[in-house]
Amino acid sequence: MLKPMTWLAKLLYWPLKPLVRCKIVPEPVAENLALDPKQPVFYISRTASSSDLATLARVCQKLDLPDPMTPVQVGNSSLSRIIFLEQPRVLWGSRTSTDALQQGLALLQAHQRDPNFSAQLIPVSVLWGRAPGKEDSVKSMLGESESPSWLAKLFIVLISGRHTLVRFSKAVSVRQIIENATVNEDTAHKLLRVARFHFYRQRLAATGPKLPDRAALFNSLLASDALKKAIEEEAQTKKISTREARAEALKLLEEIAADYRESTLRVGDRFLGWLWKKLYSGLKITNGQVLTDLVQKGHEIVYVPCHRSHMDYLLLSYVIYHQGLAPPHIAAGINLNFWPVGNFFRRGGAFFIRRSFSGEKLYSAVFREYLSQLFSKGYPVKYYSEGGRSRTGRLLQPKTGMLAMTVQAVLRGIDRPISLVPVYLGYEHVMEVNTYLTELKGSSKKKESIGGVFSAARKLRDYGYGYVNFGQPISLNAFLNQQVPDWRASMETADSQKPAWLNPAVATLATDIMQRINQAAALNSINLIATCLLATRQHSLTRQELTSQLEFYRNLQHYAPYHSGVTLPEGSVSQWIDHAIRLKKVAVSQDSFGQIIQLTPENAILLSYYRNNVCHLFMLPAILATALLQHPGLTKVQLMNICQLLQPLLQHELFLRLDDFNSYIEQVLEQLQKHQLIETKGQSLQAVPVQQAGHFMLELLAFNAQDVLQRYAVVLNLLQLQSPLTRADLEQQSHELAQRLSTLHGISSPEYHDKQLFATLITALREAGYCHTNEQNELEATTILLPLQQTVNGLLRADVLQTVLSIVKKT
Numbered sequence: 001m002l003k004p005m006t007w008l009a010k011l012l013y014w015p016l017k018p019l020v021r022c023k024i025v026p027e028p029v030a031e032n033l034a035l036d037p038k039q040p041v042f043y044i045s046r047t048a049s050s051s052d053l054a055t056l057a058r059v060c061q062k063l064d065l066p067d068p069m070t071p072v073q074v075g076n077s078s079l080s081r082i083i084f085l086e087q088p089r090v091l092w093g094s095r096t097s098t099d100a101l102q103q104g105l106a107l108l109q110a111h112q113r114d115p116n117f118s119a120q121l122i123p124v125s126v127l128w129g130r131a132p133g134k135e136d137s138v139k140s141m142l143g144e145s146e147s148p149s150w151l152a153k154l155f156i157v158l159i160s161g162r163h164t165l166v167r168f169s170k171a172v173s174v175r176q177i178i179e180n181a182t183v184n185e186d187t188a189h190k191l192l193r194v195a196r197f198h199f200y201r202q203r204l205a206a207t208g209p210k211l212p213d214r215a216a217l218f219n220s221l222l223a224s225d226a227l228k229k230a231i232e233e234e235a236q237t238k239k240i241s242t243r244e245a246r247a248e249a250l251k252l253l254e255e256i257a258a259d260y261r262e263s264t265l266r267v268g269d270r271f272l273g274w275l276w277k278k279l280y281s282g283l284k285i286t287n288g289q290v291l292t293d294l295v296q297k298g299h300e301i302v303y304v305p306c307h308r309s310h311m312d313y314l315l316l317s318y319v320i321y322h323q324g325l326a327p328p329h330i331a332a333g334i335n336l337n338f339w340p341v342g343n344f345f346r347r348g349g350a351f352f353i354r355r356s357f358s359g360e361k362l363y364s365a366v367f368r369e370y371l372s373q374l375f376s377k378g379y380p381v382k383y384y385s386e387g388g389r390s391r392t393g394r395l396l397q398p399k400t401g402m403l404a405m406t407v408q409a410v411l412r413g414i415d416r417p418i419s420l421v422p423v424y425l426g427y428e429h430v431m432e433v434n435t436y437l438t439e440l441k442g443s444s445k446k447k448e449s450i451g452g453v454f455s456a457a458r459k460l461r462d463y464g465y466g467y468v469n470f471g472q473p474i475s476l477n478a479f480l481n482q483q484v485p486d487w488r489a490s491m492e493t494a495d496s497q498k499p500a501w502l503n504p505a506v507a508t509l510a511t512d513i514m515q516r517i518n519q520a521a522a523l524n525s526i527n528l529i530a531t532c533l534l535a536t537r538q539h540s541l542t543r544q545e546l547t548s549q550l551e552f553y554r555n556l557q558h559y560a561p562y563h564s565g566v567t568l569p570e571g572s573v574s575q576w577i578d579h580a581i582r583l584k585k586v587a588v589s590q591d592s593f594g595q596i597i598q599l600t601p602e603n604a605i606l607l608s609y610y611r612n613n614v615c616h617l618f619m620l621p622a623i624l625a626t627a628l629l630q631h632p633g634l635t636k637v638q639l640m641n642i643c644q645l646l647q648p649l650l651q652h653e654l655f656l657r658l659d660d661f662n663s664y665i666e667q668v669l670e671q672l673q674k675h676q677l678i679e680t681k682g683q684s685l686q687a688v689p690v691q692q693a694g695h696f697m698l699e700l701l702a703f704n705a706q707d708v709l710q711r712y713a714v715v716l717n718l719l720q721l722q723s724p725l726t727r728a729d730l731e732q733q734s735h736e737l738a739q740r741l742s743t744l745h746g747i748s749s750p751e752y753h754d755k756q757l758f759a760t761l762i763t764a765l766r767e768a769g770y771c772h773t774n775e776q777n778e779l780e781a782t783t784i785l786l787p788l789q790q791t792v793n794g795l796l797r798a799d800v801l802q803t804v805l806s807i808v809k810k811t
Contacts, residue, residue: 006069009053016054021162025324026292029063033171039118040074041066041081041171042107045126046199047147048084048098051157052126056082059166074110074117079103085196089149104188111175112183118175123195125167125202128153129160131262132207132326135216163266165206167324169198169296198296205295208326209378211260218253221369222246230365237361245362252366255337256351258329264347265327272318280466281579283315284522286567287470288323291421294473295325300375300416302406302476303328303382305423306517307389307396308613309430310336311466316382316423317348319468329374331383331402357401368405375409378416385510391436392751393612395517395655397760398510400503407506410476411491411499420509422471422516426613428464428526428583433609437750464583467522469567474516479509515657518616519563525576526585527614528553528569530607533586533599535703540598547573548693549700552675553618559674560667562617562658608749615704616654621668622705625698626795628678632686639685640665645791649712652764653757672698707749709795710804714738715761716789717808719771724778727762734758737807744803 026032035041045052056068068082083103111117148156181187212220221227227249235245276283294301305316313336317327332350336342346352351374357364374381387399410418430436480487483505490499532549533539541549550573557568569576577597580586585603589596599607620643627634627642634642643665650656658664669685672678677694678685688694714737718730725733738753751757762779765771770785793801 008050012054019161022164022166040072042121043068043082045124088147108183120171122171123169127165128156129163133210135210135212234362258351259346260349261347284467299419301380302420307384307386328380328382372409393609400506404506418476420474424469424520426467426522469520471516471520514655518655520565522567524569525579527610530611535700539604543595560671618704625702633684648768712792719781720789724780
């Protein structure tokens, strides 16, 4: 059977070249396949097709893999290197079966005869185009069916050939398959059944589920019991007819629902490919393999990224698409639904969500039903648990509405496991950063418009690198099993009654997601240089000093890593500095002693945003450095106790989570000693003498904790010395005191006196038991607050502490 096909494939090899352009995943293929060069390679694919075979042969030649058209000699036998599971459809007559069963059995028997023979079987999917197709639609020759006829395939190649996806799956050891199995037709049948299911999943992952007719989808949603009830309640509440209430529900669906179209993705892919080349030096993607692993296990994926920029919407979808997976449906703010961007986003998979559901019962019901439908049909979904873009560069406290609706969708009985994938998005330049700073200073948020789009387009330039790091996924089913072992008992009443355990479980889940995002942080030249230069009084260092500090930070994160998911920039430290100069993030001056690297006053404020992206990675080392500078002669135990005391507050504010806290502290101290920043004196540790370079480096490290400790001191001293206070009074006085400190001590961080940070800290203090609410609904300090207050006060510079205490005692 294969000989005529091989002959035809060789004839098509060159004619197909101008018609076919392949996206090959995963990249790099050779590294992901991890093949043994001493053992033979076989391929298994779905449909016997000369065009598929010719395309695969070209791809294998490019990747330096064995040619699928050449046979494999095993002893005295010659085995075909490729196994096809199905014959294509025929224009007339009945379709015949392939030789897959005989080929599979022959391959298994070859292993039985020769104990040294161990074939590597690579499943390969060749997908012509990424269109998912429509539900209940008649198959067209212009779209790829399951096993198209030669005539249909001709049209498919002509139309979709330049959008071909070739996915190589991990090689399977045939020797391992037969270790605990009898070599017979049943075993071969099982192998082929598994392969067929694998290819079904691969196609589903690449294209997504078939798309419903939009009108039919709306009608089915409006006919659901939950929406019928909501429509009736809306009619009664507003004293309108049921028909009018139903029309309002339909209007809300049209406002919310995506209108996903593969043609838009094709146009968007070309546009974004051009845009990224114009905007970025490159995109750095880490741990993309986690997505493939989840898909191969049949998981539905919910992407939960941090939110830095409007670029996030485009960047993450583009990266997912180029991982060979279907782009997700995206929860986008209703503020982005303006002409003509709104239509483009909607057709690219965006569904729009209002900022608040408060008082909108019908809207809430419609949105929940729509989201549940997405999950039940198996569409990947993406939403931002922070709710909006971070204006400070730090992660925001999560909003739990979308997570709660995701869990409620599971309670309605989804038959596939759902995995939440945290995603860290990082940039060396965020387009909106200037706007963020003006908003932090009190300016009102500007409404998005087409004028704003054109204004941003005029300013496009090289923004350095973009970073997409996929974090450790969370299996939602496993999470619920751990947090609420009897959660399935709530499935029967999920539509009518919210379980009592839902809110606490969702809050825990939200925190877990944010912690995992921070565990996948991307260090880059800009945020590292910002961390160094912003720690100096004049925001400047000699090139030699900057190089030494950057090398120290690189080694600190390499040998005392915050988490294995954190990525470090490539290249030398000197290349990092040159890169920042080229991007005009720093200025350079030259004198007879050498170069000075410095920040302009404007850039100093802007770069605080990028420093804040990764401040959590240096916070505990900075607190250790501060403690050793303020209190020479502390033991390791005393240092660990200080960090342990502050950990609950840092965990709440910065989403810190360490796998082994004590081990991490010991590793950091070891690196401080290794780089000669501290020294031992008997059983205690202390900073090296002032005249040594390491003392200055320790001071630069310690600066990273200064703002946080000062904010803690403000709130703790107010609570200890002025309580009881209402929460509103405590937040307001903390804000005003921080503003005074900022003026007196030249603190330029734009988020230093951000009210939201004080609100977060007060919440953390309540949850940790450092204060409680009395009968008058005022906050009072508890007995355990005093040791924390004294510890924090002891870590402050004397002049700052004096300012805090003098003001607090007067109020």
